[in-house]
Structures are given as structure tokens and as C-alpha cells.
Amino acid sequence: MSITHCQFPTRRQFLGYAGLSFVSVGALAPRMFAQVAAESAAADRNDHTLVAIELTGGNDGLNTLIPFENALYYANRRTLGIPKENVHRLSDQVGLHPAMEPLAELFKQGKLAVVQGVGYPEPDRSHFRSMEIWHTASTDKRPPTTGWLGRVVDSLTSAKNEDAIPGLAFTGALPQAFQAAKAVIPVVGELETFAGAENTDQPGIAIRRKLSTASSQAGGPVAFLRNQSAVVYRTVDRLKEAQAKYKSTIEYPGSSLGSQLKRAAQILAGDLGVRVLYASQDGYDTHSGQEGQHAAILGDLSQSIEAFDRDMAGLGLADKVTLLVFSEFGRRVDENASAGTDHGAASCVLVAGAKVKGGVYGEYPSLEKLGEGDLIYTTDFRSVYATLLDQWLGCPSGKILGSEFAGIGLL
Amino acid sequence: MAAERLKPLIPDKTHPFDARQAAHLLRRAGFGASPTEIAAAVDKGLEETVEDLFDAAEDEQREFQRTFDAINGRLVNAGDPSVAQSWWLYRMLTTRVPLREKLTLFWHGHFATSVNKVGDTQLMLKQIDTLREHAWGNFRDLVLAMARDPAMLVWLDGESSSKEHPNENFARELMELFTCGIGNYSEQDVLEAARAFTGWHRQGEQFVFNPEAHDFGAKRLFGRRGKFDGGDVIDLLMAQQATPQFIAAKLLRFFVEPNPSEAVVAAAAELFDQTQLNLKLFLKDLFGSEYFFSEECYRARIASPVEYVVGLSRTLGVRQPASEIANQISTMGQALLMPPNVKGWDGEQHWINSTSLAARLTYARSVPELNSGDNKFNPHCPVEQFVPPDLTSPDAIVEVLADLLFQGDLAAETRRELVAFLITNEEGPRPDAFRDDEGFRTLKTRQLLGVMLSLPEYQAY
Numbered sequence: 001m002s003i004t005h006c007q008f009p010t011r012r013q014f015l016g017y018a019g020l021s022f023v024s025v026g027a028l029a030p031r032m033f034a035q036v037a038a039e040s041a042a043a044d045r046n047d048h049t050l051v052a053i054e055l056t057g058g059n060d061g062l063n064t065l066i067p068f069e070n071a072l073y074y075a076n077r078r079t080l081g082i083p084k085e086n087v088h089r090l091s092d093q094v095g096l097h098p099a100m101e102p103l104a105e106l107f108k109q110g111k112l113a114v115v116q117g118v119g120y121p122e123p124d125r126s127h128f129r130s131m132e133i134w135h136t137a138s139t140d141k142r143p144p145t146t147g148w149l150g151r152v153v154d155s156l157t158s159a160k161n162e163d164a165i166p167g168l169a170f171t172g173a174l175p176q177a178f179q180a181a182k183a184v185i186p187v188v189g190e191l192e193t194f195a196g197a198e199n200t201d202q203p204g205i206a207i208r209r210k211l212s213t214a215s216s217q218a219g220g221p222v223a224f225l226r227n228q229s230a231v232v233y234r235t236v237d238r239l240k241e242a243q244a245k246y247k248s249t250i251e252y253p254g255s256s257l258g259s260q261l262k263r264a265a266q267i268l269a270g271d272l273g274v275r276v277l278y279a280s281q282d283g284y285d286t287h288s289g290q291e292g293q294h295a296a297i298l299g300d301l302s303q304s305i306e307a308f309d310r311d312m313a314g315l316g317l318a319d320k321v322t323l324l325v326f327s328e329f330g331r332r333v334d335e336n337a338s339a340g341t342d343h344g345a346a347s348c349v350l351v352a353g354a355k356v357k358g359g360v361y362g363e364y365p366s367l368e369k370l371g372e373g374d375l376i377y378t379t380d381f382r383s384v385y386a387t388l389l390d391q392w393l394g395c396p397s398g399k400i401l402g403s404e405f406a407g408i409g410l411l
Numbered sequence: 412m413a414a415e416r417l418k419p420l421i422p423d424k425t426h427p428f429d430a431r432q433a434a435h436l437l438r439r440a441g442f443g444a445s446p447t448e449i450a451a452a453v454d455k456g457l458e459e460t461v462e463d464l465f466d467a468a469e470d471e472q473r474e475f476q477r478t479f480d481a482i483n484g485r486l487v488n489a490g491d492p493s494v495a496q497s498w499w500l501y502r503m504l505t506t507r508v509p510l511r512e513k514l515t516l517f518w519h520g521h522f523a524t525s526v527n528k529v530g531d532t533q534l535m536l537k538q539i540d541t542l543r544e545h546a547w548g549n550f551r552d553l554v555l556a557m558a559r560d561p562a563m564l565v566w567l568d569g570e571s572s573s574k575e576h577p578n579e580n581f582a583r584e585l586m587e588l589f590t591c592g593i594g595n596y597s598e599q600d601v602l603e604a605a606r607a608f609t610g611w612h613r614q615g616e617q618f619v620f621n622p623e624a625h626d627f628g629a630k631r632l633f634g635r636r637g638k639f640d641g642g643d644v645i646d647l648l649m650a651q652q653a654t655p656q657f658i659a660a661k662l663l664r665f666f667v668e669p670n671p672s673e674a675v676v677a678a679a680a681e682l683f684d685q686t687q688l689n690l691k692l693f694l695k696d697l698f699g700s701e702y703f704f705s706e707e708c709y710r711a712r713i714a715s716p717v718e719y720v721v722g723l724s725r726t727l728g729v730r731q732p733a734s735e736i737a738n739q740i741s742t743m744g745q746a747l748l749m750p751p752n753v754k755g756w757d758g759e760q761h762w763i764n765s766t767s768l769a770a771r772l773t774y775a776r777s778v779p780e781l782n783s784g785d786n787k788f789n790p791h792c793p794v795e796q797f798v799p800p801d802l803t804s805p806d807a808i809v810e811v812l813a814d815l816l817f818q819g820d821l822a823a824e825t826r827r828e829l830v831a832f833l834i835t836n837e838e839g840p841r842p843d844a845f846r847d848d849e850g851f852r853t854l855k856t857r858q859l860l861g862v863m864l865s866l867p868e869y870q871a872y
Contacts, residue, residue, distance in 0.1 A: 056752075172744060173751070211829075211866055338578050342578065
């Protein structure tokens with residue numbers, strides 16, 4: 001199967017969206033929110049951007065970052081094991097999948113950090129639950145309704161910059177990571193169709209704008225739709241500006257991810273004050289016939305990132321952008337009978353960009369001592385988040401994540 | 412107390428089954444209705460209207476099948492996923508038993524299978540047929556049919572699962588998403604269930620049991636031990652208390668309100684359990700209940716793309732090819748036969764983001780522009796059927812359309828704005844020209860309808 005996002009609507013979340021009284025947003029969010037608001041002045045001074053790329057479905061970390069000297073790897077991956085000689089070596093122990101040559105090149109240039117064994121305690125093998133943990137940055141049974149990046153966007157939104165678009169997603173639906181307590185974060189498909197949707201010269205546009213965005217006594221779905229409509233109209237205007245400014249001849253892969261990263265480049269070139277962008281690539285739930293499928297999507301991932309990296313350099317934006325590549329879990333060490341792998345636990349995370357200190361970080365999980373057949377994590381995923389929050393976005397991680405996690409020296 | 416809420420509504424003077432309530436029922440248990448259908452429901456009364464929702468309509472089922480067989484391969488190629496989408500939409504747009512299609516859509520979102528992995532639209536349409544056949548039957552039979560469904564066997568890898576290395580994909584989603592829900596099973600249950608389903612394979616478009624791949628050994632699930640096979644696992648799941656709870660809650664969210672209270676869910680689960688998971692009995696009681704017609708459930712949902720588009724099309728009697736409608740619905744985020752993942756569409760506010768909402772606004776504007784003129788084969792939105800050319804009062808025109816789309820529920824302030832828009836051209840407000848110039852009236856009336864279809868109030872379902 002395949003996955004894009006998981007969101008669990010609740011009454012609290014709905015009320016938060018509808019812009020109703022702050023008290024109804026629940027106990028946790030307001031406290032966290034008050035704290036981050038105080039810090040937002042500091043964060044405003046920084047114009048760094050984070051582009052998150054979700055590998056949807058659970059990426060097989062073992063076949064992404066291959067421990068080619070480990071005999072247990074080949075014993076477990078009888079048909080799916082990648083021969084040592086085909087691996088793009090990053091060290092004398094690990095290397096990237098053969099389809100990831102462009103990323104191996106970025107590594108050589110010192111622009112790619114690979115974090116090994118990333119996960120969280122008591123791993124859950126449900127896509128949707130594990131995604132919820134990664135997106136909310138919480139392992140609590142009742143996690144906050146907001147996502148970690150939604151909290152970042154909330155902290156960057158203030159009354160004086162209402163028209164800014166601090167966060168923006170290219171995914172089919174708003175990812176849970178972007179659920180915010182007060183910000184309405186746009187999801188943008190193809191820029192052309194989007195910007196053509198509600199042109200000001202269309203008949204009835206003025207009244208449509210007025211009646212779709214009017215604030216009134218209405219609650220429930222009507223209030224929610226009015227808030228969303230207001231964002232549509234505001235975003236349409238801003239994106240038209242951005243599109244006009246983007247002049248680039250870089251060719252991106254014709255894939256969904258290639259198109260998403262191209263849109264990211266267009267928006268960054270438009271200098272709209274966007275600080276967090278969210279893209280996703282589907283197809284990692286490789287329960288069967290993994291070999292060809294995994295090679296194809298890892299190749300697409302690598303080529304798309306490579307094109308984006310060149311585009312950023314050409315636009316003079318390379319120093320302002322960092323990419324985070326993650327997945328909800330890795331896969332079972334022992335392959336299954338369908339030439340695939342079932343849901344697992346720890347996997348690797350990639351961080352790329354001109355300002356990244358390239359290298360291999362953390363410890364590769366043992367293939368001997370497993371947790372119910374799965375790799376046991378060695379680095380908490382929130383350590384990666386904390387690094388990006390503190391060292392890159394300038395948003396104090398303790399406030400966004402709810403507690404302190406040690407950073408990793410990759411930025 | 413909670414069961415009290417599901418007691419039958421006996422319409423009376425204070426709680427009449429009027430056009431507003433009939434439209435509510437026909438939206439939720441269908442895709443919205445024309446004024447004629449609404450009037451007919453009011454005439455019949457609540458009880459008979461609910462009874463008729465479940466009309467087997469075997470003649471119509473046969474007729475659809477005959478049409479499909481006649482055109483497939485000659486007029487269209489249903490091997491093309493977009494044609495398969497159009498075919499299903501055509502049934503939704505034209506059936507006289509919309510509830511069956513509505514439930515089929517619900518189950519498609521529940522046992523969410525995508526042609527993107529299955530690859531074969533024949534298997535997909537066969538799965539949709541199976542969902543339709545069991546739409547309001549017994550839930551256990553439906554789950555068993557899905558466990559043996561060829562598209563499902565491809566989608567969740569059952570077809571290659573064998574006793575040496577059982578594939579967990581189906582077993583896990585069966586528990587997490589299809590029956591009892593997360594938190595109500597252990598990892599051990601998943602592993603053991605995966606063993607029980609080994610050897611459930613397919614040959615082409617048929618289910619086959621492959622004894623050589625099946626694990627006949629003893630398994631331990633839910634505290635029971637036995638040489639269980641897949642059917643036994645399904646029976647064990649049906650006996651879990653969490654299953655009627657999980658399914659009843661999902662049915663409430665889809666048919667009644669996005670956030671049902673725990674008390675209502677508990678009452679619905681109890682009712683569903685009492686019917687022994689008989690969907691028809693359960694839904695009949697639900698659709699006839701005081702709860703279903705309570706104010707907090709009225710227009711409390713957000714229309715899904717299919718509900719929005721098929722609904723306005725059926726209400727207005729729009730003539731537009733299903734292929735075009737299928738494209739529009741995909742742009743709005745609900746590509747049929749291609750749910751985003753095995754969890755299906757999240758629904759409600761997740762339908763709405765800036766891109767999908769922009770697509771709705773664009774579509775709303777485009778529909779009233781469909782005007783075939785003299786060529787009766789062209790797409791057409793029959794505005795003239797509701798607003799006759801000799802209706803010249805702008806207030807009356809707004810009222811007619813407010814009745815058609817909202818059964819009158821539209822704020823006075825909004826109506827005033829709409830009237831002002833109606834009589835205004837590039838030169839400003841021109842009430843006299845509006846009264847005297849039929850061309851001006853027609854143009855503006857169609858634009859007005861586009862504005863009204865795009866209103867947040869219309870997308871509240």
C-alpha cells in the first residue's frame with residue numbers, strides 16, 4: 001500500500017482552526033504558544049528556510065545506507081541485499097544505494113549529513129501512528145493536536161505580518177506536521193492552475209471574495225471554510241508575484257517530487273518570507289517487489305535534490321536553504337517471501353545544504369541485537385529536529401518540542 | 412440516555428419532515444436531490460422515504476450491467492482508469508437508489524484500494540461491484556469478501572504471502588483500519604493472523620486457496636488458541652467489542668456529524684451490535700432517528716468533492732460528461748479508485764486546503780456557464796428551469812435560488828449582497844436595465860448561481 005499523510009481531526013483542532021476563542025484550543029497549546037511567541041522576535045531576524053521531504057510509507061534504511069561490511073546484512077537480505085561493489089561508499093562501513101549517485105556526489109562536496117539509526121522508544125509499526133509521532137514530535141499516547149512545524153509557523157506569525165506565508169506545503173493534503181494552533185498554512189498544487197483559479201478580472205470575483213471570507217456569527221464548517229477561503233485569495237496574489245520573479249533553466253525530474261521541489265524554488269525565488277516548506281514522495285511501503293521500486297524512487301529523490309541544489313546555487317539562495325529527508329519508520333531486517341520487507345523501526349535521516357557539515361553521524365544500529373526483528377534506534381528523531389530548530393531556524397527547540405533534546409553537530 | 416437519542420423521530424408540528432429535513436436526508440443518504448425529488452419525499456413522509464432508500468432496484472442494477480457490457484470495448488475502454496472512474500460517476504449521477512452508491516463510496520474509502528498499485532481496472536471494478544453488492548448487507552460478509560477480493564490480494568500483498576515468510580500487510584490493516592482499530596490488538600495478533608491468511612491467493616480475477624502455501628499450524632490470537640484460518644480470524648475480530656464501536660463511529664462521522672459524542676457512539680455501537688452487524692437494519696434506525704435530524708447535525712459536515720459535484724449536478728440537473736466531472740473531482744482531491752493510502756480519505760476539513768478549495772471555486776463558477784444554446788447536445792446547466800425568463804424581480808430570483816440550494820437557509824444580509832450583485836453591470840447598479848433586458852438578466856443570473864455554489868454555506872453539507 002501507499003501512504004501520504006495522517007491527520008486525526010478532533011473537536012479541539014477544529015475549534016483552533018475556526019479561529020474561535022483561544023481558551024477552546026486546549027490546555028497544552030496555549031502554554032506552548034505563549035512561550036514561543038515571546039521568542040519570535042529572535043526567529044524573525046533569521047531568514048533561513050527548511051525544506052522537509054517526507055518519504056512516505058516507511059523507507060528501508062538498510063538498503064538506503066548499506067552496512068556493506070556486515071555479514072548479517074547479507075544473511076538477512078538474501079535476495080534484496082545490495083552487493084558491496086555497487087554501493088556508493090561514504091565510509092569504510094556504510095554507503096548509499098546504487099541509485100543515489102547524485103547524493104553521493106553531494107556528500108563528497110561536504111553538503112550531505114547522514115544520521116544513522118534514527119527512531120524513537122517503543123516503536124509502533126502502524127504507518128499512521130508512527131507518522132503521528134514524527135509529525136507531532138511526541139510519543140505521548142495523546143499527542144498534541146499541532147505538528148512540530150505548525151508550531152514553528154505559529155511562532156513566526158505575528159499580528160504585524162499577517163500577510164506573510166511562513167509555511168507552505170506541496171502535499172496532496174495538509175500534513176499533520178503542519179497542523180497549527182492559529183496559522184492557516186496553504187497547500188499549493190501546480191502554481192499555474194492555482195494562480196489562474198481566482199483572477200481578479202473574473203465576473204463576480206469581488207462578491208465571491210467578500211462573501212466567502214466574511215467574518216460573521218457563523219461557526220462550524222462555514223467559519224472554517226471562510227478562514228480557508230481568505231488564505232486562498234491571499235496566497236493567489238502572493239504566488240503570482242513569486243512566479244513572475246522566477247527565472248531559471250534548471251531541469252527537474254518529471255516526477256511528483258521534482259515538480260514539488262521546482263515549486264519550492266519558485267517560491268523561494270519570490271522572496272515571500274517562507275521559512276518552512278513541505279514536500280513528500282510516495283512509494284516506500286515496499287512489502288513486495290522492492291528491488292526495482294526502491295531503486296526508482298531513491299533515484300528520483302537523489303536527482304530531484306541534485307536539481308534543487310543547483311537551482312538554489314544559481315539563484316544565490318544556497319546559503320539560506322537546508323533540506324531534511326525522513327520517513328515514518330524503516331523496515332524489518334529479515335526480508336519477506338514477496339521479495340519485499342514489512343514495517344520496521346529505526347532508519348536513516350538525511351540533512352542536505354550548503355551550510356550543512358557533511359558526514360556520517362550517530363551509530364549504526366546493531367544487526368545482532370534486534371527489537372522484535374527490527375533495528376533499535378541509536379538517535380532520537382527529536383535530536384535531529386532540535387538541531388534544525390536551534391542551529392538553523394532560530395526557534396528554541398525546547399519550546400517547540402516540549403522538552404530538551406541534545407543537538408547533533410551537523411549545522 | 413444515549414439510546415434515547417437514537418429513538419425514532421415521529422414528525423409533528425414542531426418537528427416536521429419538511430423540505431429542509433428531506434433535503435438533509437437525501438444529501439446524507441445520497442448525493443443531494445432535485446426539488447421534485449425533495450417534494451416527493453415530503454409527500455411520502457419520513458418512514459416511507461427511509462424505506463425507499465434501500466430499494467434493491469434489481470432492474471436498474473441489471474440495466475447498468477447491460478449498458479456497461481454494451482459500451483465497454485466498443486464506445487469506451489474501461490481498462491483506462493479514467494474511464495472506470497467516469498463509469499462509476501455515471502452510476503452515481505443517474506441511479507434512482509443513490510444510497511447504494513453512497514455506501515459503495517464509503518466502503519471504497521474504508522477498504523481503500525488504489526489502482527495505482529493494483530494496476531488492473533478490471534480487478535478494481537470487480538472490487539467496487541463487490542462493495543456495491545454488500546453495501547448494506549452484513550459487515551462480516553463484507554469483510555470476508557474483501558479478504559478474498561483479488562484487487563485486495565494484490566493491494567496488500569496477500570497473493571504472495573506464504574507460510575515460510577507470511578506477509579503482514581493485510582493482517583495489520585485488517586485490524587488497524589478495517590475492523591477493530593488501533594490499540595485493540597497486539598503485534599502478536601498481527602503475526603498470527605498473517606499466518607492464518609497465508610495461501611489466500613488469486614488466479615487471474617478469481618480467489619484461490621493454495622494449501623501448499625497455507626500454514627495449517629495452531630495460532631494464538633486474542634487469547635484463543637486453534638488451527639485458525641482467515642475466516643476464523645475474521646470471526647474472532649467480529650466478536651471483539653471494539654469492532655462494532657469502530658465501524659459505528661466511522662459510519663456516524665460519514666453520515667451524520669464529524670465529531671459525534673462518546674455517548675452517541677456508544678449508543679450506535681450497541682445498536683449495531685444488536686443487529687448482529689447488519690448494516691441495513693442499523694442505517695434504517697439511524698436515518699429515522701431524532702439524532703439524525705437534530706440541529707447540531709444539520710449542515711455540520713463539509714461536502715466531499717464527490718458529494719459537492721455530484722450533489723450540485725443532481726440538484727440542478729446539469730448535463731455534463733462524467734469524464735469531465737471525474738477530472739474535476741480528482742483536482743479537488745478525491746480521485747476515485749486512487750485513494751491516497753490504505754486509510755482512505757481523511758475527510759471533513761482535510762478536504763479543504765488552498766489548492767482543493769481553489770478547484771472548488773473554479774468549478775462552481777464554470778457550471779452555470781454551461782449553456783448549450785441551440786445545440787442540445789452540448790453541456791448545459793438548465794438555469795432557465797428554475798428562473799424563467801419572465802421572472803424580472805431580482806429579490807425573487809435570489810429567493811428562488813436560495814430555496815433551490817439552501818431550502819431558504821440563507822442570511823438576509825447575504826441575500827442583499829446577492830441582489831446588489833445581480834443588478835450591477837460594468838457601469839454600476841442598473842435596476843431598470845435588469846428588468847428590461849433579458850440578455851442582461853440571463854447573464855447575471857448565471858453568474859449569480861456561480862457565486863452561490865461557491866459559498867461556504869453551500870459546501871457545508
